[in-house]
Amino acid sequence: MPARDPAETDAVLLANTAFYDAFSAADFEKMSELWARESTVSCLHPGMPALHGRPDVLESWRRILAGGPGSIRGHEPKVSLFGTSALVTCYESSDAQPAHLAATNVFVLEDGRWRMVHHQAGPLARAMPITKRSDMN
Protein backbone atom coordinates (compact mmCIF):
# COMPACT_ATOMS: atom_id res chain seq x y z
CA MET A 1 0.00 0.00 0.00
CA PRO A 2 1.27 3.50 -0.65
CA ALA A 3 2.11 4.71 2.82
CA ARG A 4 0.90 8.21 3.61
CA ASP A 5 1.53 8.59 7.28
CA PRO A 6 2.53 12.19 8.03
CA ALA A 7 3.71 11.39 11.56
CA GLU A 8 5.97 8.55 10.40
CA THR A 9 7.20 10.62 7.48
CA ASP A 10 8.17 13.37 9.91
CA ALA A 11 9.89 10.85 12.17
CA VAL A 12 11.93 9.57 9.21
CA LEU A 13 12.81 13.15 8.21
CA LEU A 14 14.04 13.75 11.76
CA ALA A 15 16.19 10.61 11.57
CA ASN A 16 17.59 11.84 8.24
CA THR A 17 18.34 15.24 9.78
CA ALA A 18 20.01 13.57 12.77
CA PHE A 19 22.35 11.81 10.36
CA TYR A 20 23.45 15.08 8.73
CA ASP A 21 23.67 16.78 12.13
CA ALA A 22 26.02 14.07 13.42
CA PHE A 23 27.99 14.25 10.16
CA SER A 24 28.26 18.06 10.39
CA ALA A 25 29.25 18.03 14.05
CA ALA A 26 31.73 15.18 13.46
CA ASP A 27 30.01 13.56 16.44
CA PHE A 28 30.95 9.91 16.31
CA GLU A 29 28.84 8.94 19.33
CA LYS A 30 25.70 10.34 17.73
CA MET A 31 26.61 8.76 14.39
CA SER A 32 27.08 5.40 16.08
CA GLU A 33 23.80 5.80 17.95
CA LEU A 34 21.72 6.41 14.85
CA TRP A 35 22.87 3.32 12.90
CA ALA A 36 20.82 0.15 13.43
CA ARG A 37 21.97 -2.38 15.97
CA GLU A 38 19.93 -5.42 15.05
CA SER A 39 19.40 -5.07 11.31
CA THR A 40 22.19 -5.55 8.80
CA VAL A 41 23.82 -2.25 7.84
CA SER A 42 25.76 -1.27 4.73
CA CYS A 43 27.29 1.85 3.24
CA LEU A 44 28.49 3.01 -0.16
CA HIS A 45 30.66 6.09 0.26
CA PRO A 46 31.28 8.03 -2.96
CA GLY A 47 33.63 6.11 -5.22
CA MET A 48 34.35 3.43 -2.63
CA PRO A 49 33.65 -0.31 -2.45
CA ALA A 50 30.67 -1.42 -0.37
CA LEU A 51 30.94 -1.78 3.39
CA HIS A 52 28.79 -4.30 5.23
CA GLY A 53 28.22 -4.79 8.94
CA ARG A 54 28.31 -2.36 11.84
CA PRO A 55 32.06 -2.66 12.60
CA ASP A 56 33.20 -1.76 9.07
CA VAL A 57 30.53 0.89 8.50
CA LEU A 58 31.18 2.65 11.81
CA GLU A 59 34.95 2.43 11.38
CA SER A 60 34.53 4.25 8.05
CA TRP A 61 32.55 6.99 9.80
CA ARG A 62 35.14 7.22 12.56
CA ARG A 63 37.76 7.95 9.94
CA ILE A 64 35.58 10.41 8.01
CA LEU A 65 34.54 12.30 11.15
CA ALA A 66 38.17 12.48 12.29
CA GLY A 67 38.45 15.14 9.56
CA GLY A 68 36.50 17.44 11.88
CA PRO A 69 33.18 19.26 11.67
CA GLY A 70 31.73 21.04 8.66
CA SER A 71 28.30 21.92 7.41
CA ILE A 72 26.85 18.87 5.66
CA ARG A 73 23.16 19.15 4.77
CA GLY A 74 20.63 16.93 3.06
CA HIS A 75 18.44 19.02 0.75
CA GLU A 76 15.03 18.25 -0.73
CA PRO A 77 14.59 15.05 1.27
CA LYS A 78 11.80 12.84 -0.06
CA VAL A 79 10.53 9.98 2.06
CA SER A 80 9.11 6.66 0.87
CA LEU A 81 7.56 4.55 3.63
CA PHE A 82 7.41 0.77 3.36
CA GLY A 83 5.86 -0.25 6.67
CA THR A 84 8.75 -0.62 9.11
CA SER A 85 11.33 0.46 6.52
CA ALA A 86 11.75 3.86 4.92
CA LEU A 87 13.89 5.37 2.20
CA VAL A 88 14.98 8.98 1.78
CA THR A 89 16.52 10.55 -1.30
CA CYS A 90 18.21 13.91 -0.91
CA TYR A 91 21.03 16.08 -2.24
CA GLU A 92 24.08 16.67 -0.12
CA SER A 93 25.92 19.96 0.18
CA SER A 94 28.91 20.86 2.29
CA ASP A 95 29.76 24.30 3.65
CA ALA A 96 26.87 25.99 1.83
CA GLN A 97 28.28 25.13 -1.59
CA PRO A 98 25.88 23.88 -4.27
CA ALA A 99 24.83 20.29 -3.59
CA HIS A 100 27.23 17.97 -5.39
CA LEU A 101 26.05 14.53 -4.23
CA ALA A 102 22.79 12.61 -4.49
CA ALA A 103 22.07 10.26 -1.61
CA THR A 104 19.93 7.29 -0.65
CA ASN A 105 19.37 6.83 3.07
CA VAL A 106 17.48 3.76 4.30
CA PHE A 107 16.00 3.40 7.78
CA VAL A 108 14.22 0.66 9.72
CA LEU A 109 12.12 0.85 12.86
CA GLU A 110 14.02 -0.68 15.77
CA ASP A 111 12.38 -0.51 19.18
CA GLY A 112 10.18 2.31 17.94
CA ARG A 113 13.08 4.36 16.58
CA TRP A 114 14.00 4.92 12.94
CA ARG A 115 17.59 3.76 12.66
CA MET A 116 19.83 3.94 9.59
CA VAL A 117 20.62 0.70 7.78
CA HIS A 118 22.12 2.03 4.55
CA HIS A 119 23.67 5.13 3.01
CA GLN A 120 24.85 5.68 -0.54
CA ALA A 121 26.08 8.98 -1.90
CA GLY A 122 27.27 9.59 -5.43
CA PRO A 123 28.30 12.64 -7.44
CA LEU A 124 25.85 14.78 -9.38
CA ALA A 125 26.99 15.60 -12.91
CA ARG A 126 25.74 19.14 -12.36
CA ALA A 127 25.90 20.67 -8.88
CA MET A 128 22.54 21.92 -7.61
CA PRO A 129 22.06 25.41 -6.25
CA ILE A 130 20.71 25.23 -2.71
CA THR A 131 18.10 27.53 -1.29
CA LYS A 132 16.85 28.09 2.23
CA ARG A 133 13.59 26.62 1.14
CA SER A 134 15.16 23.40 -0.13
CA ASP A 135 17.00 22.87 3.13
CA MET A 136 14.25 20.93 4.85
CA ASN A 137 16.39 19.34 7.52
Place this chain on the structure above:
Amino acid sequence: MPARDPAETDAVLLANTAFYDAFSAADFEKMSELWARESTVSCLHPGMPALHGRPDVLESWRRILAGGPGSIRGHEPKVSLFGTSALVTCYESSDAQPAHLAATNVFVLEDGRWRMVHHQAGPLARAMPITKRSDMN
Protein backbone atom coordinates in the same frame (compact mmCIF):
# COMPACT_ATOMS: atom_id res chain seq x y z
CA MET B 1 16.06 -8.89 14.16
CA PRO B 2 18.82 -9.87 11.78
CA ALA B 3 16.96 -11.64 9.01
CA ARG B 4 18.58 -14.86 7.89
CA ASP B 5 16.08 -16.44 5.61
CA PRO B 6 17.88 -18.27 2.81
CA ALA B 7 14.72 -18.73 0.73
CA GLU B 8 13.83 -15.03 0.88
CA THR B 9 17.44 -14.06 0.25
CA ASP B 10 17.41 -16.21 -2.88
CA ALA B 11 14.12 -14.69 -3.97
CA VAL B 12 15.60 -11.18 -3.60
CA LEU B 13 18.71 -12.24 -5.54
CA LEU B 14 16.45 -13.49 -8.32
CA ALA B 15 14.63 -10.15 -8.38
CA ASN B 16 17.99 -8.39 -8.55
CA THR B 17 19.06 -10.63 -11.41
CA ALA B 18 15.78 -10.00 -13.22
CA PHE B 19 16.54 -6.28 -13.08
CA TYR B 20 19.94 -6.72 -14.76
CA ASP B 21 18.47 -9.21 -17.24
CA ALA B 22 15.81 -6.70 -18.31
CA PHE B 23 18.47 -3.96 -18.44
CA SER B 24 20.80 -6.15 -20.57
CA ALA B 25 18.02 -7.23 -22.90
CA ALA B 26 16.71 -3.66 -23.18
CA ASP B 27 13.34 -5.26 -22.42
CA PHE B 28 11.08 -2.42 -21.32
CA GLU B 29 8.09 -4.67 -20.61
CA LYS B 30 10.12 -6.76 -18.19
CA MET B 31 11.65 -3.65 -16.65
CA SER B 32 8.20 -2.15 -16.15
CA GLU B 33 6.93 -5.43 -14.68
CA LEU B 34 9.60 -5.65 -12.00
CA TRP B 35 9.11 -2.15 -10.55
CA ALA B 36 6.58 -1.86 -7.73
CA ARG B 37 3.02 -0.85 -8.50
CA GLU B 38 1.69 0.06 -5.09
CA SER B 39 4.73 1.31 -3.22
CA THR B 40 6.43 4.61 -3.99
CA VAL B 41 9.36 4.18 -6.38
CA SER B 42 12.42 6.35 -6.94
CA CYS B 43 15.63 6.21 -8.93
CA LEU B 44 19.01 7.93 -8.89
CA HIS B 45 20.77 7.31 -12.18
CA PRO B 46 24.51 8.10 -12.14
CA GLY B 47 25.05 11.85 -12.00
CA MET B 48 21.37 12.65 -12.42
CA PRO B 49 18.76 14.34 -10.19
CA ALA B 50 16.36 12.07 -8.32
CA LEU B 51 13.29 10.66 -10.05
CA HIS B 52 10.17 9.89 -8.02
CA GLY B 53 7.02 8.02 -8.99
CA ARG B 54 6.41 5.25 -11.50
CA PRO B 55 5.77 7.50 -14.54
CA ASP B 56 9.07 9.41 -14.29
CA VAL B 57 11.13 6.39 -13.25
CA LEU B 58 9.78 4.19 -16.05
CA GLU B 59 10.09 6.97 -18.62
CA SER B 60 13.79 7.21 -17.71
CA TRP B 61 14.17 3.46 -18.27
CA ARG B 62 12.32 3.67 -21.57
CA ARG B 63 14.88 6.22 -22.74
CA ILE B 64 17.87 4.27 -21.41
CA LEU B 65 16.68 0.98 -22.91
CA ALA B 66 16.06 2.68 -26.25
CA GLY B 67 19.87 2.60 -26.51
CA GLY B 68 19.55 -1.13 -27.18
CA PRO B 69 20.77 -4.28 -25.45
CA GLY B 70 24.16 -4.84 -23.84
CA SER B 71 25.56 -6.99 -21.11
CA ILE B 72 24.86 -5.30 -17.76
CA ARG B 73 25.58 -7.44 -14.72
CA GLY B 74 25.35 -6.95 -10.97
CA HIS B 75 28.37 -8.51 -9.29
CA GLU B 76 28.88 -9.57 -5.70
CA PRO B 77 25.27 -8.91 -4.71
CA LYS B 78 24.77 -8.79 -0.95
CA VAL B 79 21.24 -8.93 0.44
CA SER B 80 19.93 -7.34 3.63
CA LEU B 81 16.42 -8.42 4.59
CA PHE B 82 14.14 -6.15 6.63
CA GLY B 83 10.92 -8.14 6.81
CA THR B 84 8.94 -7.20 3.72
CA SER B 85 11.69 -4.92 2.40
CA ALA B 86 15.12 -5.89 1.16
CA LEU B 87 18.24 -4.10 0.02
CA VAL B 88 20.95 -5.31 -2.32
CA THR B 89 24.36 -3.76 -2.88
CA CYS B 90 26.31 -4.85 -5.94
CA TYR B 91 28.83 -3.66 -8.51
CA GLU B 92 27.70 -3.05 -12.07
CA SER B 93 29.69 -3.93 -15.16
CA SER B 94 28.76 -3.54 -18.78
CA ASP B 95 30.01 -5.66 -21.67
CA ALA B 96 32.40 -7.67 -19.48
CA GLN B 97 34.49 -4.61 -18.63
CA PRO B 98 35.60 -4.16 -15.01
CA ALA B 99 32.72 -3.04 -12.81
CA HIS B 100 32.66 0.75 -12.74
CA LEU B 101 29.51 1.47 -10.71
CA ALA B 102 28.34 0.60 -7.20
CA ALA B 103 24.60 0.16 -6.81
CA THR B 104 21.86 0.07 -4.20
CA ASN B 105 18.71 -1.80 -5.21
CA VAL B 106 15.73 -1.81 -2.86
CA PHE B 107 12.80 -4.22 -3.11
CA VAL B 108 9.49 -4.69 -1.31
CA LEU B 109 7.15 -7.67 -1.19
CA GLU B 110 4.01 -6.91 -3.20
CA ASP B 111 1.48 -9.71 -3.54
CA GLY B 112 4.17 -12.22 -2.66
CA ARG B 113 6.65 -10.88 -5.25
CA TRP B 114 9.80 -8.87 -4.60
CA ARG B 115 9.39 -5.73 -6.66
CA MET B 116 11.92 -2.92 -7.06
CA VAL B 117 11.21 0.39 -5.33
CA HIS B 118 14.58 2.12 -5.67
CA HIS B 119 17.80 2.03 -7.63
CA GLN B 120 20.90 4.17 -7.23
CA ALA B 121 24.13 3.66 -9.12
CA GLY B 122 27.25 5.77 -8.74
CA PRO B 123 30.79 5.57 -10.10
CA LEU B 124 33.58 3.64 -8.38
CA ALA B 125 36.82 5.58 -8.07
CA ARG B 126 38.65 2.43 -9.09
CA ALA B 127 37.02 -0.05 -11.48
CA MET B 128 36.75 -3.58 -10.08
CA PRO B 129 37.97 -6.61 -11.98
CA ILE B 130 35.12 -9.07 -12.44
CA THR B 131 35.43 -12.81 -12.22
CA LYS B 132 33.04 -15.59 -13.13
CA ARG B 133 32.81 -16.35 -9.44
CA SER B 134 31.75 -12.81 -8.53
CA ASP B 135 29.02 -12.86 -11.14
CA MET B 136 26.33 -14.27 -8.88
CA ASN B 137 23.36 -13.21 -10.91
